[in-house]
Amino acid sequence: MQPLHATDPARIGGYRVLGRLGAGGMGVVLLGRSAGGALAAVKLVRAEYADDPDFRVRFRREVAVARRVRSRWAVPVVDADTEAPAPWLATEFVPGPPLSDAVARAGGLPASSVRFLGSRLAEALDAVHEAGLVHRDVKPANVLLATDGPRLIDFGIARALDDTVLTATDVVIGSPGFLSPEQAQGGHVGPPSDVFSLGCVLAYAATGRRPFGTGPAEAMLFRTVHDAADTFGIPDGLLPPVAACLAKAPGDRPTAAQLRDALAEDTPGPWLPGGLLQLIAERSARMLQLPDIEPTRPTAGTAGTAGTAGTAGTAAHAPGVPADAPPAAASVPVPVPVSLPAPTRPRRRTVLAAGGALTLLTGGGGSAAWLLRDKDSAPDEKGSGPVRPVLAIGLQADLSGPGQTVGRAQRDGALLAVEELTSREDLPFAFRLAESDDRGAAGPAAAAAAAFTADTSVVAVLAATGPAAVAAVLARYDQAGLPVLTVNDGDTTHLNRVYTCLRPNDAYQMRPVVEYLTGRRRGTTLVVDDGTPYGWQTTRFLSEALRAGKSPMTPATVAPDADHTDLAREAVRSAAGAVLYGGGPSGAARLAVALAAAGYRGRALATQAVHDPRFLQEAGAAAEGWLLVSTAVDPAAAPAARAFDTAFRARHRAPAPPYAAEAYDAVHLLARCAQGLGRAQVGRGDLVPTLRGTTYEGVSKTYAFEQANGTYTGDGLFFYEVASGRFRFLGNRSTAWPV
Structure with a gap:
């Protein structure tokens, strides 16, 4: 992360800006943190695009479509303001390095890592294409590496910048060396173009070299259109699918779904070499250890539009004041x-x-x-x-x-x-x-x-x-x-x-679980992701936080319909002190039955989705003793x-x-x-701003929100233990959980 520039805003919408993650043709990418503590990569669009009405229309459309992309391997859009004077887009922050940095540091990746990388990125592209989008800028810098797999970023933005490709002087929408021939020539760009670019990325990941060489952009574009790709050094088992992606004619390339199936293969153990996993862990730890930000609130009558970068009401820094300086708390009274x-x-x-x-x-x-x-x-x-x-x-x-x-x-x-x-x-x-x-x-x-x-x-x-x-x-x-x-x-x-x-959102609900597990220090924690978007959101934060706290953990990803017998045996073999299941009630029930059959004696924990009668019914006696966190109160006990x-x-x-x-x-x-x-x-339009500007003390919890984007900032995490075939309410503090 780089220091903020004097011209960078201190706040964008509901996000306090912490630093710069990078800059490019469309604008600057900033690291922001919400009032609830969630980190986001906030992309602030350059003024020359913001002043273009046609760009506004495209940006509004592409952001709406990008929100519909549903893939574990595509970084989700979590917030945006397409109407702000400086429009912006926020995506979930992934602390891992881009593929370009990893290859520069370690060279080409092992064949198993490239196969895993390709199948997951193809799955992400399939979701992008199903949503009606074309990425247009698939390149190593837009692939982030996490411990459980890669993440594709920036879908939907390139198309908003320009609906052709080469209309602006000296501007190419995309990255030379990773563009398709039709993209380089300004032709029609559809899903096959993304598949070609992914082929370039996989060739680069396998060999450490760009498949169309280096040098001036014009030379790389010429070679992309007229020359064969350099595939020397790509392992034999990977060469056929990668070469198919690099076909010059769009119709000769596989679809993203076909490529995913061609590359699918079980990868035992970690998907990356140990050195790269260590790099990811170090970056994750640094991000999780960022200092807290003191909350600020505008005084009554403060002018400005929520969600507008650099305007009154969003804590834009004054001239001469560093952008990363904390607000003057004495001048911002907290309302009683x-x-x-x-x-x-x-x-x-x-x-x-x-x-x-x-x-x-x-x-x-x-x-x-x-x-x-x-x-x-x-x-x-x-x-x-x-x-x-x-x-x-x-x-x-x-x-x-x-x-x-x-x-x-x-x-x-x-x-x-x-x-x-x-x-x-x-x-x-x-x-x-x-x-x-x-x-x-x-x-x-x-x-x-x-x-x-x-x-x-x-x-x-x-x-x-x-x-x-x-x-x-x-x-x-x-x-x-x-x-x-x-x-x-x-x-x-x-x-x-x-x-x-x-x-509280799916990731935030894991904070008290982290406190509970790191405070126990009794062996490793087996963190089980059921492979769904919910499972990923709940377990990813937990895994990163445990690593940052140097608490031993072992990640595992299983299918929601698996019987979990092997997983339960591994929990017993490794003497796991705790097993956490991030998934739905039926999968948790099967895991509970498998753990009981294997003789597991450690703690078993679950998340919000398991607070469901189906878990009790399907797990039976095996559910006894399970602990879970939920955002639903027990009205009879609270x-x-x-x-x-x-x-x-x-x-x-x-x-x-x-x-x-x-x-x-x-x-x-x-x-x-x-x-x-x-x-x-x-009217309908009256309620949203009023709702998001309200703190309400209900019978179940205190409700509060970020006014810019509706993110929940109130309380409302509760803890339960399964006892005598029912969910027994333990209260709203994790200290109430049994040791």
């Missing part, structure tokens, strides 16, 4: 939390409490009677006053599919909140819950999103309970400007201008949620399950934000 039960206008940062609702719930006698009234009528519709506007809140959830337990819990919690709010005569709105069963699948989810976006009375949507459903609807909701809240999805790649996550649990039991004749309290809070949060606008008419 106050309760504003009936605000009359929106505020930059408002602390709201659920105290009024709790009074109603705990008052006893007649104060709880209204909870059982007719759910379809508001009090003023029965003649008690003027008719109030009705705000519809959409609920898109899996109500009949594999995730129906979570979906129905959210529905019942949201329904209780809607009934409560509509029965309050002091509120300016009545509320309606519009339900749609997406069955946890992409097709029904898309249909639900189409219905909600077409219904103009729906001002926000609580969605969704399955990852496939979430991914299928975000672009549609974003296009319609319809706010989306989720209480159980924590994938950072889903961030967009309307999406607000009401829980003191702040017990009154809610009492009301829930009265309404639904059953204890409140996980996620019911969170959905209840989500509806109350939306209602308070609508009330805080201080006007009778509330």
Whole structure:
């Protein structure tokens, strides 16, 4: 990382800038850190592009499409502001070195490493192409190396810079030596072009040489079009697929999916030589040891637009003040939390409490009677006053599919909140819950999103309970400007201008697990990734943090449907002190059964996804003693949620399950934000900025967000142990976990 320049902003959107990662034709790449502690590579576009209206259109389009790329091996877009004076894009930060640095340091890679590299990058390109993108700049500098495999970066940006290739003087979109012949000639560039570039990258990785030599750009472009590639030194087993990629005619090249299959091969042990793995570990440790940043908040009335680099309201540094200097804390007072039960206008940062609702719930006698009234009528519709506007809140959830337990819990919690709010005569709105069963699948989810976006009375949507459903609807909701809240999805790649996550993200939930494991120091930790995007997000941070803390760990990646027998035997053989599973409930259940059969006696831990009745049902007695971290509270056990649990039991004749309290809070949060606008008419576009500028003390947790991008910054991590066939609530501190 390089020091900041005097012209670099101190803050971009919700990210405090820590240093420079590099600079190129499109602008500068900065290392940023969110208020929640997540590191991101923030690409700030040069002014000459920002002033071009055509570029704005392309950049907006490409960022929207890039958000849809779903591959473990493609670094996700986590945030962007395409409308800022200086538009920017943030991607998840990977602390490993680029392939170009690794080859410069160690020379050509072993054949097994190149095969692994190629199959993973081909898989990433396949996802890019499936999303409707062409990368256009596949080169060694855009391939980052991590301990579990490579990561492709910068997809979607090259095409936004120019839809042709060679229209600007002395500008080539792409990198000479790694471009396809059609790209070098300014012809049509499609997915086969990326495959050619990947062939160049693999030849370079295997031999340490560029396949079309070095020298002036014009000479390399000429050789790319007219000369055969230099493939001398490529191992025999790799030569046929690499040579096929380097065919001059696009139609003669394999697709990315075909190349992935051709290169697929099990690679026992680490995928890189030990020296490169050490380099990755050193870089990861340095990034994880960056000093914390003191939080700053603007004073009331601060001007400026959130997400705009270098403007008021985003902590742009003043002339003469170093860009990396910390803010003057004395000049930025931290507001004192106050309760504003009936605000009359929106505020930059408002602390709201659920105290009024709790009074109603705990008052006893007649104060709880209204909870059982007719759910379809508001009090003023029965003649008690003027008719109030009705705000519809959409609920898109899996109500009949594999995730129906979570979906129905959210529905019942949201329904209780809607009934409560509509029965309050002091509120300016009545509320309606519009339900749609997406069955946890992409097709029904898309249909639900189409219905909600077409219904103009729906001002926000609580969605969704399955990852496939979430991914299928975000672009549609974003296009319609319809706010989306989720209480159980924590994938950072889903961030967009309307999406607000009401829980810590998948990586952040592992922080207390790191503290627990590093404090125990009892043998190695076997960290199991189930090969899904969720598994990667939860285990990657944990693995890097354990390495940085010099706590012994062994990573393992297994298929979600594996029986885990070999893995369990390895845990026993290595005397692992702990096994952590980063994946879903069924995979965790199979691992629990395998560990019990193998006689494993160490600790077994799991993540949010395993807080699901399916784990208990499928694992049976083997689940006993498992520990897990979750973002869902147990309303019957948490003191702040017990009154809610009492009301829930009265309404639904059953204890409140996980996620019911969170959905209840989500509806109350939306209602308070609508009330805080201080006007009778509330539109979809009104709620997102108000929501992201609000801190809300709900019955389950305290909700807070980064105003620029909706990243969750509140609390809400809870700990459970499986005991007597159920999830026993341990509290919200990892110190409550058994030793």
